[in-house]
Amino acid sequence: MGPLQRVINELGGYSGEPIKIMEVCGTHTASIFKNGIRSMISPKISLISGPGCPVCVTPASYTDRLVEYALKEGHCVLTFGDMMKVTGSGLSLTEAKAHGGRAVMLYSPLAAIKMASGEPDTQFVFAAVGFETTAPVYALLIEEIIKNDIKNLKLLTSIKKIIPAVEYICENEAGIDAFLCPGHASVITGCGVYRQLADKYRKPFVVGGFDGEHILSALYEIVSQLQSGRFEMKNMYPSVVSEDGNTKAALLINKYFETSDDYWRGIGKIKASGLRLRQPYAGYDAGSAFSCNEERLPQGCRCADVILGRISPADCGLFKTVCTPFAAVGPCMVSAEGACGIWYKNSI
Amino acid sequence: MKINMSHGSGGAQTSGLINDIFLKAFGNKILNRLEDAAVLSLSGKVAYTTDSFVVTPLIFAGGDIGRLSVCGTVNDLLMMGAVPKYLTAGFIIEEGASAQTLERIAQSMAKAAKEAGVKIAAGDTKVVEGSGGVYINTSGIGEVVKSGISISNCKAGDAIIVSGNLGEHHAAILAERMDVQNNIKSDCAPLNAIVVNLIQNNIAVHCMRDVTRGGLATVLNEIASGSRCGVEISETQLPVSDEVRGFCDILGLDPLYMANEGKMVAVVSGRHAKKALETIKSSRYGKNARIIGSVVEGKGVTMTTALGGRRAVDVLYGEGLPRIC
Structure with a gap:
């Protein structure tokens, strides 16, 4: 029997205490379902999704602001795909387009430079949404805006930091036994930060990759730790995640952005959980500070x-x-x- | 030369456009008469369909909007067990479109029509304000040579065959739009050979569908609901090239939901599965065909994953968009 099969057998046959593992990252949730992993593990192991879907935690007021810009004469919103579909308190960007608004989906933020220089009379607003993973790209975009002296492109930011959110959950939510830590964000942050969380909250924090095999091995590590009473940080994605993370990217983020309190959709304010443009670059901001307010979810929505x-x-x-x-x-x-x-x- | 509004006036410039580009490319006895309608001779039951094509960019790796507009309609006829005979072609051209591009598109349509054995029997052009876009509608008519092929005909025990690698058209278009350099080409092709060979080899074909927008997942769900049955597929059997797989992994796309323009699903009686697979594999555009699963009692589409897990495969909701991070 190969090691993978042994892991599958162990996870499938687990009969110990019920275990609740949070997969922080939305890409992990997607991969868990894509690979049918829930059907392969014991019903005693529950996998629950965490706050790591950027679109899901972006406040409705932010989306409303984007829609306002899309509908405003002479304006155009530039965005990645997922933000096209999400509704705020009214329309989504897709619906705003049908109402005569202008929103263009981009695959790379740097394409925004090309668009803005091609249409100097249009004010472009880039929807800068995401976690640490995407933040360096927005920093590069600002750098390009400055370098190319682009006057008609601003960012509406809602950039979140995942670690404060994980810490918020550790502080406020009982019953989660361990965390499958996000692979992508950890490339930037490094896995060292999770070591502190593991010590402080006495739970396993395991960084995992996104293939089915990666996820199974990370889950196996978590279950093994819990069974032997350990609570450690373990990096199971060492090919791309290092102890200290990508320091070059972190420096780039730090050059243009500073940490601030931020609002998470449905959760509310989490201290020091956001990134906003530093004061010297405030001229490139399209009013982000006024776009994120505490709010209620629609009635019945959980x-x-x-x-x-x-x-x-x-x-x-x-x-x-x-x-x-x-x-x-x-x-x-x-x-x-x-x-x-x-x-x-x-x-x- | 750029097309302008006078090319749509119905006067001399319109005639010039039709003669220099469209008749030059498509010319045949029926079309050359330039009557108000084509008069056709057909026998037996006919299949009749229409489709519109709005793709950007107009020209992409592996094809162009012209080839697409012929293959799309031809394939729809084939999927009903019909041999395509005639097409009509309607062009809506935005001012500013390049005549050279139009000529290339028309030549490409002519080539695809020849390959698919159809004649373009009637056409129309309109010029509208805009910025160089081209939209094509084609309708097609064909003679049904094998009746009873239907989305509602699948039965438990049937085998499900996909004619080749998934996601190539979608990936090629996205790569063009994103300015990504790779070797992925659109699979845009007429599937006459596969269908004709299946019928000539007396394979008990219950249903055929070309796998276009919405991807394989959507087609399989249509089969499950159309035939009130379940569909079971195996992830390891899904044909996807390494290059498309890599492209999808980077963008967070799933080949199951990606558009194709030269791929089909054939649902055949289980006892003919092997012969059907061999037939498709030996036909043009079918060499990567695979049996991906079977029709079962029950409902919905379920997949056994490469790791041995099981999951539902639902239809595509909204657009298939690359993820944010």
């Missing part, structure tokens, strides 16, 4: 409980009845990395 790992999507009264990918009530149903959407599409 996205916040899903993001915090209190319930699984199927426990929400709106799931599959009122809230579907055709008519999403909450953000977790919209995004490709939102737990509700992934559950809806892939649960047997």
